[in-house]
Amino acid sequence: MGGMKLHATPLSGLVVVETKSVNDDRGSFTRVFCEASLRELHPSKDIPQVNLSVTYQRGTVRGMHYQRPPAAEAKLIRCLRGRVFDVAVDLRAGSKTFLHWHAVELDADKPLQVFIPEGFAHGFQALTDNVQLLYLHTAPWRREHEGGLRPDDPALAIEWRLAISLISDKDRTAPLIDHEFAGLQP
Numbered sequence: 001m002g003g004m005k006l007h008a009t010p011l012s013g014l015v016v017v018e019t020k021s022v023n024d025d026r027g028s029f030t031r032v033f034c035e036a037s038l039r040e041l042h043p044s045k046d047i048p049q050v051n052l053s054v055t056y057q058r059g060t061v062r063g064m065h066y067q068r069p070p071a072a073e074a075k076l077i078r079c080l081r082g083r084v085f086d087v088a089v090d091l092r093a094g095s096k097t098f099l100h101w102h103a104v105e106l107d108a109d110k111p112l113q114v115f116i117p118e119g120f121a122h123g124f125q126a127l128t129d130n131v132q133l134l135y136l137h138t139a140p141w142r143r144e145h146e147g148g149l150r151p152d153d154p155a156l157a158i159e160w161r162l163a164i165s166l167i168s169d170k171d172r173t174a175p176l177i178d179h180e181f182a183g184l185q186p
């Protein structure tokens with residue numbers, strides 16, 4: 001995969017992508033994405049949207065967000081500054097790992113990215129101040145199809161590394177998972 005190594009995780013489809021950097025006395029050069037690489041991870045090869053998120057304060061949590069069909073999206077995420085505890089939750093209806101979560105530490109100084117397929121909620125906690133995350137999305141954002149879960153939902157029991165220092169009102173007031181929550185259809 002263009003010098004990239006894929007590492008499976010306990011959640012099928014959630015993949016850690018290890019990139020290769022070429023380093024010399026000027027610095028480094030890294031291929032973050034190429035069409036051929038995405039094809040190994042995802043049927044469509046389009047990246048209609050790229051987002052950059054900046055988070056000022058260590059301990060802040062953003063998430064847990066997902067997009068419902070027909071705006072379901074996969075996303076490739078890389079940390080460009082600082083370190084984050086990046087969490088994906090399997091919301092795929094009928095999945096053997098439904099509501100299970102898996103975390104990857106992403107560090108601007110390490111060559112790891114995470115590929116999160118459709119049907120997952122995503123969130124992260126800043127482990128340092130001033131983190132920056134780059135997101136490559138396989139579908140454009142649609143506010144009307146966006147869903148969210150509480151990062152502190154006991155039904156998920158996500159073991160955040162730090163006490164949550166800051167969270168948006170939207171995330172704080174997201175719905176808790178109840179017995180009617182059926183997850184996301186493909």
Ligand SMILES: Cc1cn([C@H]2C[C@H](O)[C@@H](COP(=O)(O)OP(=O)(O)O[C@H]3O[C@H](C)C(=O)[C@H](O)[C@H]3O)O2)c(=O)[nH]c1=O
Nearest residue numbers: 051053062063064065066122123124135140141168170
């Ligand atoms: C995602 C998105 C948001 N927005 C607007 C909506 C709000 O007015 C503002 C901030 O959105 P939000 O508070 O949802 O930002 P985050 O909490 O960082 O959410 C993101 O971070 C979590 C962890 C993710 O995985 C998603 O990519 C994304 O939901 O940007 C846009 O204009 N375009 C977009 O693509």
